[in-house]
Amino acid sequence: MAVSEIPLTRAAALARLDAFLPVAGTDYARLRNKDKGQGRHVHVSQLSAALRRRLVSEAEVVDAVIKRHGLSAAEKFVSEVFWRTYWKGWLEQRASLWDDYCHLLPSLQDRLHASSGMRSRYEAAIDARTGIDCFDAWVVELEETGYIHNWSRMQFASIWIFSLGLPWELGAAFMFDRLIDADPASNTLSWRWVAGLHTAGKSYLADPERIKAMTDGRYAPVGLSRTARIPADSLEVPQPSPPRGMREPDRSRATLLLLTAEDLSVEQVEEMKVLPVKAIAVLEPRNAWDRTALADGLQRASEVWPEAAPCGELQPWDVVTTARSADCTQIATAFLPVGPIADDMAPVRADAVREGILFAEHLRDWDLRSWPHCRKGFFGLKEKIPSLIQSRRA
Numbered sequence: 158m159a160v161s162e163i164p165l166t167r168a169a170a171l172a173r174l175d176a177f178l179p180v181a182g183t184d185y186a187r188l189r190n191k192d193k194g195q196g197r198h199v200h201v202s203q204l205s206a207a208l209r210r211r212l213v214s215e216a217e218v219v220d221a222v223i224k225r226h227g228l229s230a231a232e233k234f235v236s237e238v239f240w241r242t243y244w245k246g247w248l249e250q251r252a253s254l255w256d257d258y259c260h261l262l263p264s265l266q267d268r269l270h271a272s273s274g275m276r277s278r279y280e281a282a283i284d285a286r287t288g289i290d291c292f293d294a295w296v297v298e299l300e301e302t303g304y305i306h307n308w309s310r311m312q313f314a315s316i317w318i319f320s321l322g323l324p325w326e327l328g329a330a331f332m333f334d335r336l337i338d339a340d341p342a343s344n345t346l347s348w349r350w351v352a353g354l355h356t357a358g359k360s361y362l363a364d365p366e367r368i369k370a371m372t373d374g375r376y377a378p379v380g381l382s383r384t385a386r387i388p389a390d391s392l393e394v395p396q397p398s399p400p401r402g403m404r405e406p407d408r409s410r411a412t413l414l415l416l417t418a419e420d421l422s423v424e425q426v427e428e429m430k431v432l433p434v435k436a437i438a439v440l441e442p443r444n445a446w447d448r449t450a451l452a453d454g455l456q457r458a459s460e461v462w463p464e465a466a467p468c469g470e471l472q473p474w475d476v477v478t479t480a481r482s483a484d485c486t487q488i489a490t491a492f493l494p495v496g497p498i499a500d501d502m503a504p505v506r507a508d509a510v511r512e513g514i515l516f517a518e519h520l521r522d523w524d525l526r527s528w529p530h531c532r533k534g535f536f537g538l539k540e541k542i543p544s545l546i547q548s549r550r551a
């Protein structure tokens with residue numbers, strides 16, 4: 158699949174899901190870790206950019222795969238989708254970790270400037286000049302396509318941390334800025350997992366022979382570290398606390414529907430469909446990929462609420478005044494999980510309260526039911542997967 162084919166509209170994502178369904182069962186379980194190379198990632202779905210923006214929901218994807226293969230044969234694929242849920246739920250209950258990570262980044266950049274050794278290793282890494290063949294190729298693929306295969310992301314992060322001796326935080330930031338599916342929870346926490354900071358003492362060490370095997374011999378990396386020295390944890394991991402409280406939308410209030418890249422199929426959600434939407438706006442996109450996805454989400458929402466006034470792209474600080482001028486007493490949006498969009502919108506919530514406008518967020522049933530099981534390790538959620546799926550169908 159070429160980069161331009163990574164789905165960024167709902168129709169394209171549903172078509173991709175449909176095309177991937179035949180191999181989402183035991184074939185996926187067997188072959189998913191094979192990296193066939195740029196433009197040839199045939200063993201994985203490449204749905205992450207769509208799932209991250211909820212152009213299609215986790216529930217839709219999981220339901221389709223189970224319907225085709227049954228839960229037993231689809232177990233591997235389903236549990237991979239639940240990894241997304243797990244990271245999101247885990248971070249939601251430790252929101253200060255994200256804040257601390259964001260605050261730490263500038264000081265790491267300063268450290269980089271102060272240390273010529275670290276700086277030259279960093280520059281070689283981001284310029285694809287390390288001499289480690291697979292790593293340099295993945296940097297190029299990331300720059301050109303915004304995508305790297307999951308297994309290769311693990312090798313990439315491991316090489317960055319243990320072979321190049323660079324801080325995991327800088328690697329996470331480098332990837333986040335370039336990924337088409339950039340997700341604060343999946344990205345930041347996967348980097349911590351590889352570094353050995355998520356499961357105490359358990360890190361992931363890249364192995365040259367495995368890399369050769371998983372890439373069909375395309376790479377034979379030299380110079381990889383044979384030991385994983387787990388970095389001192391730069392961030393204090395807080396105890397889990399309940400996810401941020403929010404108000405659910407009030408179906409009696411004239412509503413400005415705000416679409417963000419966090420969820421672009423709200424028009425499919427029963428609790429949202431019933432809202433008296435008078436105006437629709439999209440939050441200003443952070444990149445061209447988001448712009449494509451937001452335009453698609455806006456078009457679908459406009460079809461569901463044809464009478465709603467189009468308000469275009471808004472900066473966060475324009476949202477409340479726009480709602481007021483459209484005579485709306487409520488701004489309704491999908492729940493804004495921990496990350497840059499929630500950070501940008503935090504002051505807007507306070508503005509809305511001051512203006513007497515309800516800022517309401519809808520938390521999807523999928524998250525509501527899963528997140529209580531995301532407080533510790535993945536196993537706690539994994540063992541609940543059958544009952545979570547069963548209860549959705551009941």
Ligand SMILES: Cc1cc2nc3c(=O)[nH]c(=O)nc-3n(C[C@H](O)[C@H](O)[C@H](O)COP(=O)(O)OP(=O)(O)OC[C@H]3O[C@@H](n4cnc5c(N)ncnc54)[C@H](O)[C@@H]3O)c2cc1C
Nearest residue numbers: 201202203204205237238241307310338339340343344347
């Ligand atoms: C260091 C590192 C950084 C990562 N950063 C991101 C990120 O910023 N955004 C992001 O969406 N994913 C991230 N992942 C997870 C994973 O690599 C991607 O979701 C996956 O590569 C997407 O490709 P796919 O859709 O073809 O996956 P498939 O193999 O087809 O999997 C199906 C779906 O399951 C979910 N999934 C699969 N593997 C994982 C995983 N390990 N963690 C979480 N969800 C998963 C994704 O939603 C994916 O679309 C990261 C993983 C690592 C190791």
